[in-house]
């Protein structure tokens with residue numbers, strides 16, 4: 079069945095701006111099942127965003143392949159949707175017009191566009207703000223519009239690049255829980271980049287830790303939290319705490335300067 | 340002072356602030372006009388520096404006889420055609436240069452050459468090519484306005500947020516559609532800034548061209564009045580064209596803020 083699995087093999091990405099070559103990603107292989115929620119953490123500059131934009135098809139691979147549902151990707155496609163850290167909303171479009179954009183491109187009729195968009199606008203608790211422009215919204219609201227915009231055209235795969243990085247703690251937590259609900263209800267594959275270990279473990283089913291640049295897969299920590307519990311019970315559970323610690327330790331080995339004997 | 344940023348106006352009730360600000364803004368001009376009134380006929384001979392009252396009477400006269408309107412119409416026509424052409428050409432070239440390296444390489448050298456030329460210095464050349472009248476005026480206005488419009492469009496279209504382009508691509512927008520749905524809307528506020536910068540430049544170019552190469556238009560009227568020694572009429576024409584230019588700038592700014600409500 080083809081519904082959003084990702085297969086990455088021997089991926090390499092070298093940026094070449096003429097004067098200088100930067101190897102961002104080296105020999106990275108990793109498979110993600112459809113419907114899975116995978117967290118990605120790694121030191122700053124290790125190539126996390128590069129990995130995400132390669133999967134999105136925005137950047138070309140230097141070597142190796144990325145396949146979605148068994149097919150090597152060829153540029154961006156509507157089977158994958160990115161949520162950017164800086165929201166990347168179209169400033170000249172209202173909330174409603176931003177959320178309907180993807181449907182517009184698919185040639186969906188106007189009434190259907192609006193009713194579908196409205197569903198996601200309501201889901202993201204943005205009712206009443208349909209006709210506002212992005213500049214009139216707070217950071218948290220913009221991020222919710224960005225999520226609604228990506229959900230509205232129904233990509234199988236959500237690629238999220240530190241989407242909650244700029245938000246304060248209470249807002250982050252509420253958006254994290256909303257994202258978990260959406261993931262469960264809509265059965266999306268999610269690749270979620272964050273620099274926050276707790277966030278990665280709270281949201282994901284597996285966390286991939288990347289090495290410092292050139293980034294590659296260091297380890298993958300799988301775990302199985304009891305999702306029927308509420309946030310407080312989860313984050314105080316032994317399993318959560320031990321998982322968090324092991325991810326944190328693994329990440330710290332990459333961020334600490336190497337001690338020479 | 341407590342209200343350092345708003346000046347002492349900050350202590351006034353809001354509804355008075357606007358009116359007060361307006362008065363404060365115009366005080367310097369009022370002072371100059373009053374000094375001018377006193378200087379005319381005392382410090383400076385009145386026929387060289389006619390007093391504001393004389394000039395105002397002269398303006399009222401011009402408007403009453405309607406004599407000025409046909410010239411004003413000619414001037415505004417030249418202004419409109421020259422500026423309109425520079426917008427049409429400038430926006431296309433600016434965006435084209437930003438999005439295509441061959442176009443950029445081809446036109447870059449011409450822009451570098453055009454940039455330092457005082458466009459008004461081209462009036463004699465424009466006369467040589469196009470004679471006297473509307474042709475040279477339009478050409479000079481066009482050339483003078485072209486650079487601010489190209490540069491603003493070019494910089495903005497080359498600087499469109501990468502993530503906006505990617506957002507559109509991931510939702511299925513491709514090729515020329517990216518231009519229409521992302522690059523152009525993202526560039527519009529900056530195009531309008533370019534036009535705003537071009538309006539006063541257009542009036543400078545227009546009047547300069549009409550002073551030399553025209554038998555019609557406000558620039559011609561200014562020169563003609565000077566030549567026959569009617570300095571109050573010359574001043575009246577200068578004031579009229581300045582007021583028209585000011586009205587265009589202000590009107591354009593108001594219209595712009597209505598159009599790009601999203602910025």
Ligand SMILES: Nc1ncnc2c1ncn2[C@@H]1O[C@H](COP(=O)(O)OP(=O)(O)OP(=O)(O)O)[C@@H](O)[C@H]1O
Nearest residue numbers: 093095100102121122123124125126127128129291
């Ligand atoms: N367009 C580019 N041209 C050249 N080098 C680039 C480009 N984009 C990224 N890089 C380099 O590639 C490396 C990886 O960048 P990337 O943005 O993928 O890292 P990241 O893990 O997302 O970092 P952060 O945690 O700070 O967001 C960095 O060294 C960066 O400087």
Ligand SMILES: [Mg+2]
Nearest residue numbers: 126127128239
């Ligand atoms: Mg990044």
